[in-house]
Amino acid sequence: MMQNSAKALFLFFVFRFLWYTNLMDKKDIKNYANNEYRRWLEKSVKDVQLQQELEQLADNEEERIDSFYTDLQFGTSGLRGIIGAGTNRMNEYVVRRTTQGLADYLNGHCSEPSIVIAYDSRKKSKVFALETAKTLRGNGIEVFLFQEIAPVSLLSYAIGRLHCSMGIMITASHNPKIFNGYKVYNQNGYQIVGEEADQISEAIDQLDFFEGIRVSEEGIRFVDEWVCDDFIAKITSFSLLSGQKKTLSTLSVVYSPLNGAGNRYVRQVLANIGFENLTVVPSQENPDENFTTCPTPNPEKITAYTESFKVLDQIGGDVIIATDPDSDRVGLCLLYEGMKVLLTGNQLGILIFDYLCQRRKAKPGQVVIKSIVSTPLIEKMAEKYGLQVINTLTGFKYIGELITALSNRGEEKSYFFGFEESNGYLINPFIRDKDGVSSAMIAVEMAAYHKAQGKNLIERLQEIYAEFGTCRDKTRNYFFEGPYGAMAMKSLMNHFRREIDDSIGGRKILKKRDYMEETGLPKADVVEFILEGGARFIIRPSGTEAKIKVYLFETENNTKLEKAIEHIIETYKEL
Numbered sequence: 001m002m003q004n005s006a007k008a009l010f011l012f013f014v015f016r017f018l019w020y021t022n023l024m025d026k027k028d029i030k031n032y033a034n035n036e037y038r039r040w041l042e043k044s045v046k047d048v049q050l051q052q053e054l055e056q057l058a059d060n061e062e063e064r065i066d067s068f069y070t071d072l073q074f075g076t077s078g079l080r081g082i083i084g085a086g087t088n089r090m091n092e093y094v095v096r097r098t099t100q101g102l103a104d105y106l107n108g109h110c111s112e113p114s115i116v117i118a119y120d121s122r123k124k125s126k127v128f129a130l131e132t133a134k135t136l137r138g139n140g141i142e143v144f145l146f147q148e149i150a151p152v153s154l155l156s157y158a159i160g161r162l163h164c165s166m167g168i169m170i171t172a173s174h175n176p177k178i179f180n181g182y183k184v185y186n187q188n189g190y191q192i193v194g195e196e197a198d199q200i201s202e203a204i205d206q207l208d209f210f211e212g213i214r215v216s217e218e219g220i221r222f223v224d225e226w227v228c229d230d231f232i233a234k235i236t237s238f239s240l241l242s243g244q245k246k247t248l249s250t251l252s253v254v255y256s257p258l259n260g261a262g263n264r265y266v267r268q269v270l271a272n273i274g275f276e277n278l279t280v281v282p283s284q285e286n287p288d289e290n291f292t293t294c295p296t297p298n299p300e301k302i303t304a305y306t307e308s309f310k311v312l313d314q315i316g317g318d319v320i321i322a323t324d325p326d327s328d329r330v331g332l333c334l335l336y337e338g339m340k341v342l343l344t345g346n347q348l349g350i351l352i353f354d355y356l357c358q359r360r361k362a363k364p365g366q367v368v369i370k371s372i373v374s375t376p377l378i379e380k381m382a383e384k385y386g387l388q389v390i391n392t393l394t395g396f397k398y399i400g401e402l403i404t405a406l407s408n409r410g411e412e413k414s415y416f417f418g419f420e421e422s423n424g425y426l427i428n429p430f431i432r433d434k435d436g437v438s439s440a441m442i443a444v445e446m447a448a449y450h451k452a453q454g455k456n457l458i459e460r461l462q463e464i465y466a467e468f469g470t471c472r473d474k475t476r477n478y479f480f481e482g483p484y485g486a487m488a489m490k491s492l493m494n495h496f497r498r499e500i501d502d503s504i505g506g507r508k509i510l511k512k513r514d515y516m517e518e519t520g521l522p523k524a525d526v527v528e529f530i531l532e533g534g535a536r537f538i539i540r541p542s543g544t545e546a547k548i549k550v551y552l553f554e555t556e557n558n559t560k561l562e563k564a565i566e567h568i569i570e571t572y573k574e575l
């Protein structure tokens with residue numbers, strides 16, 4: 001007879017096959033989830049807390065199904081899920097199983113593996129970091145654990161400085177407080193991709209949540225303070241205005257770390273370059289796992305700036321800078337003609353790129369790396385300076401991968417800038433993920449530099465549009481939650497892939513690119529449309545949240561196209 005865990009594993013693979021081939025119906029999903037739920041109830045009799053959480057799901061079918069219909073999978077940026085009981089949730093069991101799989105992989109590939117672990121200010125981040133550390137120790141892996149919350153970029157940096165084989169960051173980045181997550185970095189400091197990610201996922205899939213996990217509390221080492229100081233000094237060294245107090249003093253900045261890890265680092269770096277007019281938003285200065293005053297701590301969203309606006313109104317000031325809880329994203333708002341304007345991630349990317357081109361002599365042939373969903377205006381700007389642009393799929397890990405390839409060829413110096421429309425920037429290749437700390441520094445310098453010349457950032461942006469052509473960008477998000485939402489998203493993507501060919505929103509389709517076919521990039525569930533009149537849009541399911549994302553690029557404001565796309569999407573929501 002098949003052992004229980006082997007049987008569960010077998011059923012899981014059958015389920016996974018049916019799910020991916022879209023052969024499951026709602027009844028299958030329900031049955032699978034309910035079986036798994038019952039198994040968790042049986043297996044966790046000794047865990048009082050888990051039993052209580054599971055009992056709460058007994059009368060809540062929707063939540064129960066969503067918690068158990070699948071396992072959390074590595075997406076754009078690691079595992080990410082709602083905190084709670086279940087295979088599709090972030091909890092101690094999921095964290096230990098993931099870590100055990102990672103340990104199995106690493107022990108099979110490395111002779112003396114070591115891992116550095118960081119975490120942000122979220123609910124359970126420290127608990128999950130400790131569980132991760134114990135599971136690694138149980139597998140004989142050397143562990144360095146940060147003693148305090150740390151930005152993603154510091155983790156990426158620490159991997160190299162401590163000569164580790166990998167790094168793990170416990171965070172759900174900019175998501176609301178109910179989420180947490182688990183990002184895995186390789187020895188080069190970027191998040192796992194391709195075959196390595198597949199092999200790690202396979203190692204995890206082999207495991208049960210309750211058996212075969214080895215833990216030990218012995219021998220966890222902490223990361224020394226010098227690593228943090230070293231990181232701050234390194235970032236300071238990339239300043240392009242350091243010590244130019246006359247220019248820097250023209251600007252007044254309000255900064256919000258959005259209750260996350262950026263506070264200490266952004267402040268220190270700005271102090272180091274001699275920037276003094278900084279006011280930190282008091283209610284968002286210290287860690288707050290509830291994100292009480294910024295329920296969605298995402299610098300892409302105007303609502304993340306509500307508290308900053310109050311401070312700006314009190315003290316005056318020119319610019320607001322915000323970094324998200326793991327401090328890999330940065331956003332910028334400014335006062336323009338009496339209004340508070342939030343720059344899009346693309347606009348901020350364009351401005352930083354422009355500033356770097358002006359201040360750091362670009363050498364022809366140097367490389368700018370951006371995702372396919374980030375503004376194409378960069379290509380026109382790059383042409384002027386003789387820079388080469390490389391496009392990647394969404395996920396800064398692909399930018400990290402390309403930088404590493406450059407570095408392996410001894411061409412690291414040819415890296416100029418990397419960016420994604422989702423407010424992710426990297427001005428120097430010393431780390432391999434987007435960095436909110438150095439980006440905050442450069443954004444402040446850039447605003448001061450233009451202000452000293454009598455210009456604000458909107459005026460500079462208009463000059464850029466005048467030179468290279470206007471490119472309006474809009475990113476729209478459409479949420480499809482739960483297992484049936486995931487099925488609807490699959491059908492919706494198939495609709496755009498197969499049914500939309502001639503025109504949309506009154507615009508003729510000139511070219512359509514399906515990234516599931518050969519494009520030179522890894523296959524991905526993305527479809528791109530190039531339309532007459534210079535418009536273009538891309539549609540894809542998010543790899544970090546349960547939503548469809550549409551990225552529009554147009555020369556003029558065209559709501560007809562947006563409405564037509566939206567109409568199709570809304571139809572699928574009702575399925």
Ligand SMILES: O=P(O)(O)OC[C@H]1O[C@H](O)[C@H](O)[C@@H](O)[C@@H]1O
Pocket residue numbers: 076077173394395396397420422424541542543544545549
């Ligand atoms: O569009 P998504 O799959 O949700 O990803 C949006 C962004 O999420 C995270 O911030 C990743 O680190 C980025 O690389 C990615 O661009």
